[in-house]
Each structure stands twice: as structure tokens, then as C-alpha cells.
Amino acid sequence: xxxxxxxxxxxxxxxxxxxxxxxxxxxxxxxxxxxxxxxxxxxxxxxxxxxxxxxxxxxxxxxxxxxxxxxxxxxxxxxxxxxxxxxxxxxxxxxxxxxxxxxxxxxxxxx
Amino acid sequence: xxxxxxxxxxxxxxxxxxxxxxxxxxxxxxxxxxxxxxxxxxxxxxxxxxxxxxxxxxxxxxxxxxxxxxxxxxxxxxxxxxxxxxxxxxxxxxxxxxxxxxxxxxxxxxxxxx
Numbered sequence: 168x169x170x171x172x173x174x175x176x177x178x179x180x181x182x183x184x185x186x187x188x189x190x191x192x193x194x195x196x197x198x199x200x201x202x203x204x205x206x207x208x209x210x211x212x213x214x215x216x217x218x219x220x221x222x223x224x225x226x227x228x229x230x231x232x233x234x235x236x237x238x239x240x241x242x243x244x245x246x247x248x249x250x251x252x253x254x255x256x257x258x259x260x261x262x263x264x265x266x267x268x269x270x271x272x273x274x275x276x277x278x
Numbered sequence: 279x280x281x282x283x284x285x286x287x288x289x290x291x292x293x294x295x296x297x298x299x300x301x302x303x304x305x306x307x308x309x310x311x312x313x314x315x316x317x318x319x320x321x322x323x324x325x326x327x328x329x330x331x332x333x334x335x336x337x338x339x340x341x342x343x344x345x346x347x348x349x350x351x352x353x354x355x356x357x358x359x360x361x362x363x364x365x366x367x368x369x370x371x372x373x374x375x376x377x378x379x380x381x382x383x384x385x386x387x388x389x390x391x392x
Binding site for chain 2: 181192202203208210211213216225254263265266267268269270271
């Protein structure tokens, strides 16, 4: 699986949009971009994933650049409960394809 | 949605004893499950891939005789930490996948060896 690079930490004011970047310059054509988050002392939670088109669900939006070398996770209206470590992972599809976690971005949402 | 249940949530054991952690997929069948370990302030580290009906595949550096994995059914995988020592104290997390929506993770087991 391709490696990803994320900023170590970010701050965001509550109610504002949180934009979390991820670089994956060595991504292969069959690899998807997945985002998970981990709230303290819990298991990671799936957020969203995409291949090359932008995606949106009830939790977030995923913007993937045309060359697929980077992406941005957008939480449109961050709340205190969004404080967590966010992981960007690239992997091929399939339930036997393992997930390899990098260091992630620690997002702190403040009042 | 896909639910993965992990038990126990936390366990304290004496050094030298063994501890079993269970991971169940509640509403789907999982031929493959994954076990991770996480130390404080660190990321998740994949330990092994659990395969139903066959031997687990361990990541480099993970002792297979110390971390025994059994995946005897399509809904249950177990991780047994044998002869546990204080350095095995960690947060252990399992996961399983369902379809194209990525993996679902258990809530984790905090193991403390005293």
C-alpha cells in the first residue's frame, strides 16, 4: 500500500469547517483513499472513502485532486465531538486487503 | 450497519498468565479479521491477519507463539496473549470488513499486565 503524509496536528474552531490534508503521491491506480478517525480510547471509525471522484456523506466530504496525489477531508461544521485523530489510508479494495495506519492528524476542536 | 463486538473491554492480569480476547462480527460473516496493537500516543500497528479455517498471517516482528490467533468460525476470532508480561500491556483492537465501505473496528481491549 502507498504511504501517506499528514500534518501532525491541527486546530479548528467549533462551527467552522475543518480541512484535513493528506498527501499520497505514490498511490496506485487501483488504490482507494480511506479516512478513519479515532476518538480517545476507542476503535477507529470509518468516515469516507473514494477512488478519484469527490465524495460526500453525512459525516464529511472528500476532495481528491485530479492527479490523485493528494486529498482533503472536510468536516463542514466541526463540533467538539469531532476532536480525534484522523487517519488517511490508501489501499486496494477488498475485504482481505489490510489497513496500514500512519501517524494521522490530531484535530483539536475548540470553543 | 456492520458491527464488530470485542470482549472484554479491559482486563488486568498477573505476569505469566494468559489472556484471551474475543472479536465477533455480529451481523455479517468475516472470513478475514485483523488484529492491531496500540501503545499510548502511538498509531495502530497491525499484528496479524486472521483467516477463517486457516493459520493466521503475522506481521514481521510479531511472535506467533506469544500471540495465538484462532478464527474457527465466520463470526469469531480470538487473540490469546500467552505468558503475558508488563511490556504486553497495550490497547488491542480487532477489525473486519464488509463490502466496499471499509473496515469496522471493535471498541478495543485495554490489557494491563501487573
